[in-house]
Amino acid sequence: MENDSIEDLEETLQQAMLNSDLAVLDALIADDLVWTMHTGFVSNKESDLEAHRSGVFRFTKLEISDRQIHPFSDDCVVVTLKAEIEGMINAQEFSEVYRFTRVWLQRNNRWQIAAGHVSQIVPLDSQS
Template structure:
């Protein structure tokens, strides 16, 4: 079932983010990604990959809760509340965030990739 596949891809994405595995992230993120950060900044795939490649962003905790996956044909929408900890530009941070990610199945290869996303900081 597609929901199980998307859940597995979400876990691969989470592990790749924790390990700064740029190769895996390259595969999981679409070339035309549009992602809105918690500050409202729009970033693209290359900006996201560079943050991992350069260790500008180093995540040590991504603990997901309340994950929901909805599949609409060749598109899936994932929402998850995530406890996040790490460093950004050398400064430690910890917080609770809610992510929304849109996965799309590319044609003709049929690979699922993240095409859009948004993250907001939330309370407990």
């Protein structure tokens, strides 16, 4: 994965999330990951992998749009995107739209996600 572009890595990540591919997720996520969930919970790599391993997360749809890649330096890229996600979380079906921000860092000639945030997009008519 050393020579892959961020766009390629994002596609690989999307498939790994859909398939709960722990080996690929482990390779793409930095050991010191800091991830803020849409609930405000701050997660880490082990929590993320365990959610896939245990079946807490089961995604059946992960449709990406509005992906923007923002290079900040030779070894730091920020990706923003919108994702329509369906599946199961804690045995509860869900279908929601989210906005993601991911920080990719290159260390030891390898790109990994070091930080990120996800927010649920709530339709304006349901905010009242």
